[in-house]
Amino acid sequence: MMDEGKRRRFPTGDLARVAVFAALIAVLGLPGSFNVLGNAVPITLQTLGVMLAGAILGTWRAALAVVVLLVLVIAGLPLLSGGRGGLGVLAGPSAGFLLGWIAGAAVTGWLVERAGRSPSFVQLLVACVVGGIGVVYLFGIPVQAAVTGVSLGNTAWLTMIFLPGDAVKAVLASLVARGTQRAYPDAVPAVHRERLRAGGEH
Numbered sequence: 001m002m003d004e005g006k007r008r009r010f011p012t013g014d015l016a017r018v019a020v021f022a023a024l025i026a027v028l029g030l031p032g033s034f035n036v037l038g039n040a041v042p043i044t045l046q047t048l049g050v051m052l053a054g055a056i057l058g059t060w061r062a063a064l065a066v067v068v069l070l071v072l073v074i075a076g077l078p079l080l081s082g083g084r085g086g087l088g089v090l091a092g093p094s095a096g097f098l099l100g101w102i103a104g105a106a107v108t109g110w111l112v113e114r115a116g117r118s119p120s121f122v123q124l125l126v127a128c129v130v131g132g133i134g135v136v137y138l139f140g141i142p143v144q145a146a147v148t149g150v151s152l153g154n155t156a157w158l159t160m161i162f163l164p165g166d167a168v169k170a171v172l173a174s175l176v177a178r179g180t181q182r183a184y185p186d187a188v189p190a191v192h193r194e195r196l197r198a199g200g201e202h
Helices: 002-008 012-027 046-057 059-074 086-093 095-114 121-148 152-183 187-196
Strands: none
Touching: 012 046, 012 059, 046 059, 046 095, 046 121, 046 152, 059 086, 059 095, 086 095, 095 121, 095 187, 121 152
């Protein structure tokens, strides 16, 4: 019973990794943001951090990293691009995209976990595109349409402006994740999970 209880505890190393990726996503907001063609949702680099979190941390740790960041933002810290923060971000046109970060990171991580002990660049790219783009848009577009009063179709069309930049982010995240995982096998979610199950986390 004691051993089982120890396995269920949140490993210290995982706490550190979650904190590091929450900080990384925040840092990627420092360059700021800009709006294109009147779109109410700005273009930022922070989605890159969401993709990286999923690709390296796996499902639950990646989602938790985003949750930590958003909790700090809601508490008032200006950690979103452009120095945004406070409860008001959940009432703005970006709210759905922010919530989509949680699901997007989790889905990206889940797909990478399914790729096994040595995910290829293509597998990482597919995970980043599906989770970091598709899932995030799935949450973001309907909420943006509801908040702005613009039709769902027009909002989806406006969101297509993000696609080229997000595709570049997905490629970059996949390259970084692939290189990191080659150098540091524990950065592969499936490997990390196996070590946890074997009691190798310390």
